[in-house]
Amino acid sequence: MTSRTSLPLCGIGLFLVIALALAVLKAPPDGLERGQLSQFLGRFHPLVVHLPIGLVLLVAALECAGFFRNRKHLQASASFVLTLAAFTALIAVFLGWLLARSGGYEGRLVTRHMWGGVSLAAALILCCAVRESNVKLYGTALFATVCLMAWTSDQGGKLTHGEGFLTEFMPAKLRAVLGVPPPEKRHTPTTNQVGISLVSASTPGNVSVTFFASRVAPIFQDKCVQCHGAQKKKGKLRLDTFENVMRGGKDGVIVKPGDPSGSEVFRRITLPRDNKDAMPAEGKPGPTEAEIKVIEMWIALGASQSLAAEEVRGAPPLAPPMTASPPLTADYRPRSDKIQALQSELGVLLVPRSQNPTDGLILRTVSVRERCDDAALVKLAPIASLIVDAELARTKVTDGGLKTLSTFSNLRSLDLSHTAITSVGVRLLSRLDKLETLNLTATGVDDTGVALLRHKARLKRLYLFETKCTVQSELQTEKQKR
């Protein structure tokens, strides 16, 4: 493209940029909802916006390729791509403005993003204009444009996904190197958390935990503030603090204390999910029965900020935390090769207890009882710390093998029933501090062997049926412990 054709194009582009800038100035996003067509078009912004991003990066790549003699020809297409980038940037800015105007957006972040977009379009047109005439200026401008684009995209990303989206799961070490502050604790209450706060509530001098803070706010936080928060305020409604919840939105107050069915928020979350007014809006996960119940109770009890959680009777229990179990062992996956080698060598199975790789392994010998002996246990020693549950019933394990087993420090459950072990070996098992279940049914063990075990704090179940031990009567072999 020659400068003769590009200059008028640049003029048109510049004119459009000024028009858009005026639009942004005169009609800034104010959070109010507007016409359906503008919403429809506006929602293409997140899609179209990736075109200029990709194209600008391509321009930079093409120009850089030009530094190498054998790639010189690539540089020739840079001009065309640049024009395309400027053109798509204009469209993206226009759609972005429509989206911002269509409701739910206001505040510093969106304003900054919009001015970033307008400036970017302007910068791209400038690049187009000077590319042929001033190489030095062009290089500087292109570099600045790329930087401006990165910043603007970042603002846009924060707008959609929330601040800290990119860095939320950044490893702590990298975080320290880059000086990124630690992530905000996501407000998902667990039984544990409440348990702790209830304990602290009972100590004098502490404010007791409120029903709103512990039960209601987390629901708003989880299901609502993505659109009704500080960044996006659809319908001018914010549900991020108690005051904002009570203030309501453009349609007025949403909570009528004492009257759940008359409260707009309750009406909206209990509408059939296919209703146009149902909240959370289509495509977002709806509230659970328990969550609806909590909100209903909170409003019925006067929508109080200060009501203590313990005063509310009959609230649905908190769902048990899904990511509960603390790691029992190290992740077995890095040792997969070793584990498989042992499986094929010994015939035993080393089965992960669950899909959680830190739940440890089960040592399963039921198919190869004859082959599983003391020597096999010695061979398993390298991965012993991964074994949580050892099923060794009816194997050839003897007291000698128990010496090896007593180093399997992560064992929680051990089944040695119907083996030739005696009290001599069983005494060694008292080294297993994490052991919770020990099955010694039909073994040569007697009272002298289990005397030490009875004092183990963690041992909950000790089975001694068909042994010489005195306590083993039917249905009472389980060790009684408080």
Added chain:
Amino acid sequence: MKPESPWIQGECCDHGGEGPTVYDLPVPLSLRQEWKRLATRRHFLGRMGKTLGWAGLTSLLGSRFVGRAAAAELTGGGAHRLPDFAPKAKRAIYLFMSGAPSQMDLWDYKPGLTSLFDKDLPDSVRGNQALTGMTSGQARFPIAPPHWGFSRQGKSGRYVSDLLPWTGKLVDDITLIHTMQTDAINHEPAILLINTGNMVPGKPSLGSWLSYGLGSMNENLPTFVVLNSLTIPGTDLQPISPKLWSSGFLSNEYAGVAFRSQGAPVLYLDDPAGMSRDVRRELIEAVNTINQMTFEEVGDPETHARIHQYEMAFRMQASLPELTDLSDEPASTWTLYGEDAKQVGSFAYNCLLARRMVERGVRFTQVYQRGWDVHSNVVGNLPKLCAATDRGSYALVADLQRRGLLDDTLVIWGGEFGRTVYSQGGLSKDNYGRDHHPRCFTTWMAGGGTKKGHVHGQTDDFCYNVVKDPVHVRDFNATVLHLLGVNHEKLTFKFQGLAQKLTGVVPAKIVPDLIA
């Protein structure tokens, strides 16, 4: 030249080659032939694509990054996945009382009924319920109180029928669910619903889902075994059939293996006289080679299931005699299970066998006892049924408990629905009958992470409707899967365009109250 036949018989034809198939659509012949090739190639390509993809990915990234693939390799025995979370129960035994035991005669104590003898069941209780054809024509619905007394049992002092002197002792160790509910009012759909999660035949049973989902623990025995108990003379028998333990659309290797109650547990397992195990091995090798060739030619995964079955049969030749040889049982076993357990095929014998299978790594054992369908002569038949099953059920739980196996074994006792409080046919002081009742029935669970001494749910004074905490069959099945570490929403198999699961399409919920 003779024109090409417009009829190409395709493998997809559902009508034995008689009717038109997809290949008969008016499209060019070449396209139809292409479809035909694709139909057989589809299995093959689908599988190969996945295998190669994983192989490539694993070699690229190293097994460390392909955790799921590595995990699948470690499960052994063809398990498709690992438990979603570490479960308490590793295996389960289902004592299935086919025909539907009467809940108010055995477990659900309603003292108020005694004074209502021969009074009419209020219409408001029955509501607009559609009754079975067996009682819908009855002029009146007279209340039949239980013929037997109830006694306090255990430390909790819960009332249990005097018909269950043994199982009654377990009240402090089991979870009683009084509010089981089902959608079906007749045996066949109800028993299918509770066993396979669907009233329509063709779905995999609970045991098959568990085999498929969790895999085998012992390669020498089936993962899922069905034991049919000897029937009790004089009782009303409802038929049971292999569709209750079929693998449905899952591969055949996940189907239950039913042991016979008389003679050899599995037919044709013994080698003919004079045939050595080596010769048998060679024979199976040869058959497998031929099957493998078939597989390579056609690519149907069912051929692999067949190879698997031959291999399993060969290994069972060695493992089954050991399993069923009770001579190594100590005297304490017979004191607990009683002399009945010495009769091969009796319910008590099957309970003992179930315990031996637990010890040998069978994932799921289902024991069926038929005969509970007491439409008439409750007074004559119910004591016989209880006598046959009471001690065995008790002994199984107690035995697992004393041997330290109950913590990780779930035991379930129950039927497909309940029975009506009103009498079917004539009611007298001495006898009565009870019709089918889907609105509430009692099931109990023991071990495997369930609560001890817990009673769940409440029925009304007539033992007719649920007042509090109903447990639908699908919720029950979801809970059973949960106890075994399986998320019922995630254990799915794509078939007929649907991600099929045991609990079906109606949302099922786990019952947290049952879980310790």
